[in-house]
Each structure stands twice: as C-alpha cells, then as structure tokens.
Amino acid sequence: MQSRRLSVGLIVAGIAVAVGLFIVLSDDDGSDSGSTTTATSTTTTDGPPKTTSTAPEPPTIAFRNGAPVGGVKEIEVEKGDPVRIDVTPDVPAEVHVHGYELTEEVKAGQTAKLDFPASLEGVFEIELHLHAGSEEGSEVLVAELNVTP
Amino acid sequence: MTFPLLPLAHGLLIGRQDLPIPAWLFAWGASLVLIVSFVALSVAWRDSKLSSDRWRPISERLSRPVTGRAAEILTGAIGVFLLGSVVYAGLEGTDEPSLNFAVTFVFVTFWLGMVVLSILLGDVFRALNPWRAIARTVGGLFRVIAGQPHSAPLRYPERLGRWPAVAGIVAFVWLELIYGTSGYETLGLQPSTVAVATLAYTGYTLLAMALFGVETWLRRGEAFSVYYGMFSQLAPLEVRDGRLGVRRPLAAATQWAVVPGSIALVVATIASTTFDGAQEGLWQEPTRDLFDRLTDLGLGPTAALRTSLSIFFALTLAGVAAIYWAGVRGMRTVRGSPELRSLGRSFAHTLIPIGVAYLAAHYFSLFVFAEQAQFTYLLSDPLGDGSDLFGTASSGIDYGLLGANTIWYVQVAALVTGHVAGLTLAHDRAITVYGDPDRASRSQRWMLLVMVAFTCLGLFLLSQANA
Numbered sequence: 001m002q003s004r005r006l007s008v009g010l011i012v013a014g015i016a017v018a019v020g021l022f023i024v025l026s027d028d029d030g031s032d033s034g035s036t037t038t039a040t041s042t043t044t045t046d047g048p049p050k051t052t053s054t055a056p057e058p059p060t061i062a063f064r065n066g067a068p069v070g071g072v073k074e075i076e077v078e079k080g081d082p083v084r085i086d087v088t089p090d091v092p093a094e095v096h097v098h099g100y101e102l103t104e105e106v107k108a109g110q111t112a113k114l115d116f117p118a119s120l121e122g123v124f125e126i127e128l129h130l131h132a133g134s135e136e137g138s139e140v141l142v143a144e145l146n147v148t149p
Numbered sequence: 150m151t152f153p154l155l156p157l158a159h160g161l162l163i164g165r166q167d168l169p170i171p172a173w174l175f176a177w178g179a180s181l182v183l184i185v186s187f188v189a190l191s192v193a194w195r196d197s198k199l200s201s202d203r204w205r206p207i208s209e210r211l212s213r214p215v216t217g218r219a220a221e222i223l224t225g226a227i228g229v230f231l232l233g234s235v236v237y238a239g240l241e242g243t244d245e246p247s248l249n250f251a252v253t254f255v256f257v258t259f260w261l262g263m264v265v266l267s268i269l270l271g272d273v274f275r276a277l278n279p280w281r282a283i284a285r286t287v288g289g290l291f292r293v294i295a296g297q298p299h300s301a302p303l304r305y306p307e308r309l310g311r312w313p314a315v316a317g318i319v320a321f322v323w324l325e326l327i328y329g330t331s332g333y334e335t336l337g338l339q340p341s342t343v344a345v346a347t348l349a350y351t352g353y354t355l356l357a358m359a360l361f362g363v364e365t366w367l368r369r370g371e372a373f374s375v376y377y378g379m380f381s382q383l384a385p386l387e388v389r390d391g392r393l394g395v396r397r398p399l400a401a402a403t404q405w406a407v408v409p410g411s412i413a414l415v416v417a418t419i420a421s422t423t424f425d426g427a428q429e430g431l432w433q434e435p436t437r438d439l440f441d442r443l444t445d446l447g448l449g450p451t452a453a454l455r456t457s458l459s460i461f462f463a464l465t466l467a468g469v470a471a472i473y474w475a476g477v478r479g480m481r482t483v484r485g486s487p488e489l490r491s492l493g494r495s496f497a498h499t500l501i502p503i504g505v506a507y508l509a510a511h512y513f514s515l516f517v518f519a520e521q522a523q524f525t526y527l528l529s530d531p532l533g534d535g536s537d538l539f540g541t542a543s544s545g546i547d548y549g550l551l552g553a554n555t556i557w558y559v560q561v562a563a564l565v566t567g568h569v570a571g572l573t574l575a576h577d578r579a580i581t582v583y584g585d586p587d588r589a590s591r592s593q594r595w596m597l598l599v600m601v602a603f604t605c606l607g608l609f610l611l612s613q614a615n616a
Contacts (some may be wrong), residue, residue: 010191014184021180025173082582098164099548121553123166123615144615148168149553 012014054074058084058113061142065090073143075126077118085126087112092131097145099124108132118147159358163247163522164171165548166429166615167514170557175612178561182568182604184402189572195586199577202400204389212393225241225282226375231259232279232347234531237272238346243533249340250531255347256325256338257519261512263377264400268505271388272381276368278374280354287355301362305369310409312359317350317372319466326428327458379405379414379501383570397501399574406497406602411461412473415497418504418602422511423610424462430613432461473500482549485583495582496596499575503603506567510607512561514551560611568604572597 062069077083087095088111095104095112099120106112114126126143172176214220231254239251246252266273275281291299294303324346331340356367365375381387382402385395405411428436434458443453477493486492522545529542536542575596579589 010188015187018177018181018184021177025177099546101545120548121168122548123168123610125164127164146615147553 059085060086060088060111062088063090067140068142072141074146075143076146076148079121079147079149081116081118081119083114083116084144085114085143087114087128089128094129094131095142096127096129097124098127118145121147121149163546167556168553169430169614170560170608170611173611174557174561175608178564178608179605181565182601185565185569186572186601189527190571190577190590190593190597192615194576195580198578198580199397199400199403199574202396204387204394204396206389206392206394215393216388220275224276225279225285228277228279229282232351234255235347236344238531239340239347241532242340244339244341245533246338246340248526248533250527251343252338252339253504253519253523253527255343257516258523260325261508261516262374262520264380264505264508267380268376268383271384271386272378272542274374274377278367278371280351280358281363281367281374284355284358288363299359300522301360301365303360305361305365308409309369310411311369311414312373312410313370315410315413316416317370318376318421321372322417323459323462326421327455338402349431350518363395372436375414376418376547376613379418379445380505382498383501383505384573399570402498402501402574403578405501412493413499415500415504416470416473417466418506419500422467422504422507423469423606424465426511426614427461427465429460429615431555431610436461472599472602476595479598480592483490483583483588485585485588486592487582492582496575496578499571499578499596500603501569502567502574504598506563506604507607508565509567511613513559513563514556517551518546518548521550563610564607569598570598575600
C-alpha cells in the first residue's frame with residue numbers, strides 16, 4: 001500500500017510538473033525565427049499592424065536556364081500576413097503555389113507578381129511549370145513558403 | 150554539378166509539408182517523456198498482466214456476418230477489384246502522380262490506412278488480401294478439376310521466419326522514398342511504375358504461394374500480411390477458429406516475436422519512418438555531400454541520388470537496430486538473463502507501439518490531406534482524364550482543415566502514447582523473463598533508455614523537419 005501511495009503521488013507530481021512546463025514554455029512563442037528571407041517584415045512583436053504602403057519591395061526570384069538563381073528560396077510569414085513575391089522565369093511558364101492553388105501564366109522574362117494573404121498554415125511548395133526549353137513539361141521548385149501560426 | 154532539389158516524400162503528392170515543431174514544444178515533449186519514464190519506473194506491477202490476452206468469443210449472431218462465407222467472398226472481391234484498379238489506373242491513367250488514383254491509393258490509403266484499420270479492428274487485411282483471394286479461387290478450381298487439393302511442392306524453411314516479408318517491406322519503402330526521386334525536378338514515382346511493380350509483386354506472391362502453400366506464405370513471406378499482421382497484434386478484436394472475439398489490447402503482441410525476422414521487421418518499420426523524416430532535415434546535408442562525391446566519380450545525377458539515399462537508408466536501418474541491440478546488451482548484464490538472441494526476441498514486440506507512434510507523428514497530416522483527395526477527385530476521376538464518376542471531381546483538399554498547432558499536438562501526443570505503451574509491454578515482459586520483480590526493474594532501466602532514445606529521436610526529427 002505504501003508503494004501504491006508513493007506511485008500515485010509521483011503521478012500527480014509528474015502531471016503537475018508537465019502542466020507547469022507547458023505553461024512556462026508555451027509563453028515565449030515565436031522565439032525561434034531562423035535566418036531566412038521574409039517576404040514581408042514580420043519581426044515586430046508588438047508594433048502596430050502594417051499597411052501595404054510601407055511594405056518593403058517583395059523579394060524577386062530570377063531564373064537562369066530554367067532554374068532559380070541562388071537555389072530554392074525560403075519565405076517565412078505568419079498566418080494572416082500578406083505574401084508578396086516576384087517570379088521572373090526565363091522561359092514561358094506557369095507559377096503554381098501548392099495548397100493555395102494559385103496559378104499565374106508568365107511569358108519568358110516577364111514577372112509574375114504574387115500577392116495573397118497567408119491564410120493556410122504549413123510549408124507550401126511554389127513551383128514553376130515550364131512550357132518551353134530543354135526541360136519542357138517539367139516542374140521546378142522555386143521557393144518554399146513557411147506559414148507559421 | 151548542382152544538387153537536385155530533393156523531392157520530399159511528403160511533398161510528392163500534395164506539395165505541402167508540416168512545419169517543424171517549435172523549440173518550446175520540443176522541450177516540453179522531451180520533458181514529458183522523461184517524467185512519464187520516471188513514473189513508469191515507480192509503478193512496478195509484480196505479476197504479468199499481459200501474458201494472456203483473455204480472448205473470448207462474441208455472440209454467434211454478431212460474429213457470423215463478419216466471418217461467414219458471403220463476407221469472405223465480398224471482401225476478397227473488393228481486394229481484387231482494388232488491385233485491378235491500381236494496375237489499370239497506373240497503366241492507362243495520367244502520368245501526373247498526384248492526379249492518378251494508383252499512387253495515392255497505394256502509398257497513402259493502403260500503406261497508411263491499413264495500419265490504422267489493423268490497430269483498431271485487427272487483421273482486416275487477411276479478408277481484403279487480393280492475393281489470398283486469387284490463390285484460394287485458383288486452389289478451389291484446381292480441387293474441382295483435379296479432384297484433389299493442391300499440395301505445396303516445397304517445404305518452407307522455418308529458419309527463414311519472417312525475413313522474406315522484411316525484404317518485401319524494405320523494397321516497398323525503397324521504391325516509395327528512393328526510386329521515386331529521379332532527377333532535377335520533383336517528378337515523383339510514375340503511376341506506370343507503381344502498376345508494373347504491383348504486377349511484379351502479384352506474380353511473385355502467387356508463385357511463392359503455389360510453391361510453399363497459401364497459408365504458410367501469408368504467415369511468413371507475404372510482406373503486407375506480415376506487416377499489417379504485426380500491427381493487428383495491438384487490436385482488441387481477433388477472429389480465432391472462424392469466430393470473432395474480443396481480447397485485451399496490446400496483449401496479443403506478447404506472443405508475436407517468437408519467429409525469426411520479427412526484430413528485423415519492427416526495426417525496418419521504425420527505420421523507414423526515421424529515414425523519411427531525416428530526409429527532410431537531419432540527412433539533407435550529408436546526403437548532398439555524398440551526392441557530390443558520387444557525381445565527381447562520374448555517376449549520373451539520378452544514379453548518384455539513388456545511391457546516396459540508399460546508403461543513408463541502410464545506415465538508418467543499422468542505426469535503429471544498433472539502438473535496440475545496445476539496450477538488449479545492457480539488459481544482459483542483469484543476473485539470470487537468457488542468452489542474447491532469445492533476450493532480443495523477447496522484447497522485440499515492445500517496439501511495435503514505437504513504430505505506430507512514428508507513423509502517426511510523421512504521416513498524420515499527409516494522411517488527412519491526401520485522403521481528402523482520394524475520396525474527391527481521385528475517386529471521381531481516377532485516371533486524371535477529366536471524367537466525373539461520382540460528381541466529386543471538382544472538389545479538392547481543404548488545407549485549412551488542420552492548423553499547425555493541431556498537427557504539433559497530435560505528433561507529440563502520438564510519440565508520448567507510443568512511449569507509454571512500449572514501456573508497459575517491456576515492463577510486463579521483464580516480469581515473465583526474470584521472475585523476480587527486483588531484477589525485472591533493473592533490466593528495465595535499459596529498455597527505458599531504448600524507449601527514451603527512440604521517442605526523443607522522434608521528437609528531434611519533427612523539430613528538424615523542413616526547418
């Protein structure tokens with residue numbers, strides 16, 4: 001009976017510690033932003049909400065030989081923020097944002113100006129469906145859109 | 150040479166992946182695991198509670214519709230129809246993997262969905278197994294024509310145990326996660342490849358069944374029967390001698406691992422998910438380095454990518470096995486331990502819940518999202534040719550269904566639950582192996598380390614994924 005009381009005590013103590021940890025740890029949310037490119041500035045924690053007029057120039061993704069210059073871009077935003085990216089392929093293509101199911105046709109050398117609110121959480125691929133060139137018909141990963149809560 | 154933009158397995162089908170679990174949740178999850186573990190050490194029950202599964206039949210009226218002849222024919226026919234659908238869609242449908250019924254059905258609905266059904270309802274795959282249905286039909290015809298039942302010409306070498314099934318599972322995972330990555334773009338596994346592989350596996354299975362006997366091959370060699378059969382050990386339902394009955398959850402697993410190859414199967418299960426998770430984070434840099442080395446040696450990009458991924462898959466398998474065997478070796482130091490091999494086999498079943506937890510943590514969101522596709526456009530337009538059989542072709546996936554927080558909590562909860570179930574099985578087994586509760590407890594410090602290692606590795610992989 002002694003050991004039973006001890007184990008019940010331990011379980012209760014364990015639950016108490018777990019709940020305490022949960023509350024303490026979940027408080028400092030969002031302290032782990034990486035060194036990734038941000039589509040819009042999301043660094044402020046308590047500043048007033050931004051208006052589009054003060055938003056910086058959106059990142060531009062250029063292409064050479066049907067591949068993104070500088071590799072796949074990481075774009076990090078919080079849910080509800082606007083996402084703005086300019087994609088300039090060097091072949092005719094369709095820009096496709098997975099999950100959001102946005103598509104935009106662009107001619108070679110022209111710029112697709114993506115501008116939409118980040119309404120879904122998760123990591124979404126932004127792809128280019130090539131309409132010409134040696135890789136015609138294939139899909140190239142352009143960027144990864146990380147939308148955190 | 151530029152490194153191919155690694156097509157991520159999760160991204161293959163729907164182009165969406167999970168966010169890494171945040172640092173605070175990682176810390177909280179890991180702390181919770183340690184707390185749970187210390188509590189587990191203190192609640193030492195003294196008699197084995199799981200050695201008997203206490204199976205008892207349910208009433209004949211409820212059992213009959215499930216186990217009767219009509220049900221068997223119906224479920225077998227469904228299985229054969231789905232097998233045929235995969236092959237037909239794979240060969241005749243669109244080349245676009247995400248729009249072809251075959252790919253999502255095989256790798257999500259079947260591969261993940263059958264695990265869920267097996268855990269909840271028991272060995273349902275036995276009823277749905279298309280190869281069993283075909284073999285039994287052919288066997289029945291043979292009996293009618295030849296006037297005598299077909300007897301297997303070869304005796305199955307029992308020392309092989311479940312090893313042929315392990316080979317089948319590893320090959321399946323290799324096809325899914327490694328062969329499917331083919332070059333610069335996120336091509337994914339071609340539907341036609343899925344169809345050809347399905348046909349090849351069908352031929353191989355029917356041949357093996359003819360050689361060794363249908364039931365023998367289902368128990369030992371047919372990869373999916375053995376794999377889902379492993380998970381069904383946890384279920385509260387089982388058909389025994391043609392009668393449906395209820396039993397204690399988890400308890401049947403205690404009898405499962407006596408056959409050779411069982412440790413390898415559960416290790417392969419954990420390692421496959423680990424590899425898939427590590428591909429998205431932990432293994433990305435090392436794979437890239439190896440890929441560069443291989444292309445410098447003159448290998449083409451596709452061959453170099455497959456080779457480097459295969460090497461890391463092999464390393465993952467070895468690593469998971471090493472964690473388990475290190476724990477078993479530690480346990481061996483306790484006085485009165487049986488010899489190493491038999492001790493290893495005694496505790497293999499305790500890793501089944503860990504395997505389930507890994508699957509749940511890594512594939513929960515993929516399953517929820519991809520099944521929406523399965524039951525909307527992939528159902529109405531299985532070939533991706535614009536047809537609309539059931540009027541759902543224009544519906545799609547609602548990505549707003551699961552928020553990041555929901556997914557994170559499910560992931561952590563799955564790992565912690567698997568950890569507790571694993572510890573429960575291990576402690577119970579230690580009592581039957583060591584007899585003496587003191588020595589049982591001492592041996593369990595080692596299994597506790599194994600479980601903590603796996604659970605924290607699982608959390609770590611989630612915190613690194615797509616980071």
